[in-house]
Amino acid sequence: MSITAIKGRAFGDRVLLALVILLSIVMIAPVLWVIGLSLKENAELMANPNSVFHAPYTLRNYVNTVGTSSVFLWVGNSIIVSGGLTLGTLILSSLAGYGFARLNFPGRDVLFVIVLFGLAVPEQAVLVARHQIFSILKFHNTYPGLILPGLSASFGVFLMTQYFKAIPKELDEAAMLDNASRFRIFWKVLLPLTVPAQATLGIFTFLGAWNDYLWPLISATNKEMYTLTVGMASTQTNFAQSEGIGFLMAQAVFAGAPILIVYLFFQKYIVTAVSGAAVR
């Protein structure tokens, strides 16, 4: 290879590197700006936004955030809703996945196609009717009201069915021939083998429920029942006039940091879960 070609390659590399660095700055800068603002007194910010770049910094906005008891209430609601939905989804999907993958019953294949069709139904298509049904059942502003709609999603069943099908049949066939109870086989032989799929599905479901905005916005209209996402959105409605920008930013950091830390620890699983769910 000629010297000019190598030089050309190095130059090309530098251009690409510069572009990637530029994009990473675009990714990071807004977050640093938010963190900076969260550490400043509101009055000082209003006088001069450039004051972000120098002291004095204060933790007062964080103290105020923690002092607002609603935030903890909303975090608690989010944990209950996301945890409940995750647990429910894992149980329902594992049972149904085993049923569809390993057992036979009249109409199984037709049912499975109908369940697959559920993958193509967006939440918005059933939103209005669901809301009316939940109004009649008086489910709004309750935990079941926030958890139950998510249990109808077919993705988990689809994932678990695929996973059970991939387990060699020899593993449970012997037990089946011995007339061991189906549930026993499911519980003792197969379920322990599905832990990786459970982790993927669990993380995906939890993250989706934690970040869900549309259904909780419609169903949880009572401030006490807000999830973190809806609660945070409710405080930012009258932005500049409200408690001050520094306070809102502290709230954003307070809400965003835990999920980012969890992401850093479980990155591999989260990426697999999210991209797996997208491709199906």
Place this chain on the structure above:
Amino acid sequence: MADQLAMPHTATPAASVRTPSADIYAPQWRNVIFVAPFLFFFTTLLLFPLLWGIWLSFHKADTFSSGNFVGLGNYVRLYHDKVFLQSIWNTFYFVLLTVPTLALIGLFLALCLNRRTRTAAVLRTLFFSSSVLSVTIVTLIWRIVFIPNVGLLSTIYGWFGATAPAFISNPSLAMIGIAIATLWWCIGLPMMLFLSALQQIPRDIYEAAALDNANRWQTLRSITLPSIKRTFVLVVIIQIVLQFQLFGQAWLMTRGGPNNLTKPIVLYIYDTAFRRWDLGMGAAASEILFILILVAAMAQYLVARNKGDRA
């Protein structure tokens, strides 16, 4: 008990000789018990609401009751509603702004970061990290970037004595502002999908190309890009389905304004059904969104199914 179950079959070769008798896989009603719990929720909270929604769309309904049958009345009203037509246009405009950009930047990042260095790993982590945040946090961050006076953008422009473009209040820029926030939020998924596709290209093809003295551009054009063509189509369709459902960013950043210019279909449904409590018309609008998404989802299914056909 568990030992008794496992022992005779794992210990003696006789077990593997046994052929499954027909009756263990014969259809049995009692097996339904495993799928019944899921099917209960699936039927009552997905299938039934889906049909109920179609039924509602032919009625004039409020929260608790479905009133009179109005036939196609709601759909006719939608057809004459300038705001609804505007919201369809807005949604398509938003999809056009975001989807190609997401696919191209995602591909670019994947190509640059598909290497085993520490830096590449850190950058991959960085570009995906925004995807785990909720829409509330993302919009809070970007509103503070775009806001006049204390915003990051106006501060940076201020250093050069310039005025930052008003991404939220300027009618012709508002949707672009929402699109920028969305790109920042969603770039992780396309990048990861492209990365996993790139890793499936067999290494020996590249080695052969290197032996043939192919330069990097030639390798990219004749090996890499053709190998990930299907993934590209898949990424585009997945993003179309996702971005069609735009709601939170528009609602939280602009409330659909100015002049309904950033009001997407979902926000129209939300407004109609849950703020004006015209459930019938809201249901009709959601059926139209459903059909639009269904077309894209079917395309995704067809592309995904062709996986096996590839040589």
